[in-house]
Amino acid sequence: MLLLTKYILAKYMSSDYFLVKNEYHKASDNLNIHILGKYECYQSIEIEENLLIDFNQENVPVSIQLNNASQILEVNKQALKKISNIRIEIITTPETINLYLNLILKLKKEDVEKTLESSAANLYEIPAKENSFTSLGVY
Numbered sequence: 001m002l003l004l005t006k007y008i009l010a011k012y013m014s015s016d017y018f019l020v021k022n023e024y025h026k027a028s029d030n031l032n033i034h035i036l037g038k039y040e041c042y043q044s045i046e047i048e049e050n051l052l053i054d055f056n057q058e059n060v061p062v063s064i065q066l067n068n069a070s071q072i073l074e075v076n077k078q079a080l081k082k083i084s085n086i087r088i089e090i091i092t093t094p095e096t097i098n099l100y101l102n103l104i105l106k107l108k109k110e111d112v113e114k115t116l117e118s119s120a121a122n123l124y125e126i127p128a129k130e131n132s133f134t135s136l137g138v139y
Contacts, residue, residue, distance in 0.1 A: 018060075020088070020133045024080040029070050031080055033088065034063035035133070047099055047120045053090065059126050061090045061133075064101070066116075073114045075105060082106040088133035092126045 019036045034054075039062040041054040050067040070077045085104035090097070101116040 018131065018133045020086055020135050022083055022086060022135070024069070024077075024083070026077050026081070029068050029077060031066040031069035032063060033066075033086060033133070035061075039063075043124065045097065045120070045124055045126075047097060047118045051099070051116075051118055053097070053099065055126065059092075059129070061131055064088065064099070066101075073103070073116065075107075075112075075114060079105050079107055079112075083135075084111065086133065086135040088131075090131045090133070091129075092122060093128050095122055096120065097122050097124075097126060 020033050021036055023032045023034075024030070025032070039056050039060070041062060042057040044052050044054050046052050050072060052065040052067075053061050054063040054065070056062045066072060069080055073080070082105055083103055084106050085102075087102040089100040091100075092098070096119050098119040099117065103114045105112045105114060
């Protein structure tokens with residue numbers, strides 16, 4: 001199992017695919033999703049109110065912060081403690097930064113899918129690129 005995990009990590013880390021971990025803070029209703037590994041934030045870009053994407057110095061997105069997450073995703077706060085899968089696409093073009101977020105939540109023994117799509121003008125000259133993020137399971 002350890003070799004398989006190392007293989008998967010190596011595969012993802014050597015491409016434009018990244019493994020992520022999430023943290024939900026119930027008191028502040030903030031959902032943070034960040035890349036596994038050591039990455040530093042160089043700049044934070046507000047895509048829309050309550051939604052930030054942090055980029056490193058190479059313009060790779062390294063984390064997402066969703067404030068007021070339960071309201072935006074229309075779920076109760078306890079549900080955000082039960083995220084079983086995360087898939088994110090961040091696509092930058094010379095004109096826009098586009099975010100596609102897909103979460104699978106375990107609610108009453110059922111999988112419930114929640115999605116969020118958002119875009120903003122690329123005022124920061126982030127180069128055109130597609131980045132994909134996924135979780136391996138619950139953390």
